[in-house]
Amino acid sequence: MKIMWVSTSGDDANGGSYELPYKTIEKALTMFTNGDQIRLVGGTYTPVDSIVISGLDGSIFADDPGAVYIQPEKVTKHAACIAILDASRFLLAGVNVIQAADTAGNIIGIHAENIENFICLTCSVSDFDVPSGNGKGIFASGNGRVEHCRVSNFNCAGNFTYGIHTKGVDVIDCIVDEVSGVHTVHGILEDGLKDIS
Secondary structure, eight states, rough: EEEEOTTTTTOSSSSSOOOBBBBBBBHHHHHHTTEEEEEESEEEESSSSSEEEOOOOEEESSSSSSEEOOOOOOOOOEEEEEEEEEEEEEESSSSSSEEOOSEEEEEEEEEEEEEEEEESOOOOEEEEEEEOOOEEEEEEEEEEEEEEEEEEEEEESSSEEEEEEEEEEEESSEEEEEESSEEEEEEETTTTTEEEO
């Protein structure tokens, strides 16, 4: 396992150490292998497209959970700002996700699918205005937990609006507020069976 540091004041020509961090999440993703960690220093990150990690265990960790913001320029993959797929275990901790600057196709903040042990800890999703489709602040399927997370200021003009929607993943001490939609709105929906909003 290696830890790759990323800072908005870094340089992608660096080696990704604490002393010489990368500048972009995209650079860290090109170096990401099974079990690695991307550690983000405080700042606002604007990746060109969705952040996607598929088939690899590991973590994305905010060094200062209150100060790391991720807002892609656009989203073309999995309709999400961050997508973690097909892993044995993955930790996403302390990141604040804001809807892409180009809102077209961006209907999900954090998307985690088919992960045996997914932990989403102290993350937030906010400031989404979804024009169509089913809007979801956080979606997670597999096993694990979404804990101490918050979804706020999330509006969807499409069919369904979910603050947090999970299948097989526990929701623990999360807050969903200022979530609205034209049609059916669920604050927190676990396993598609019970609305605990």
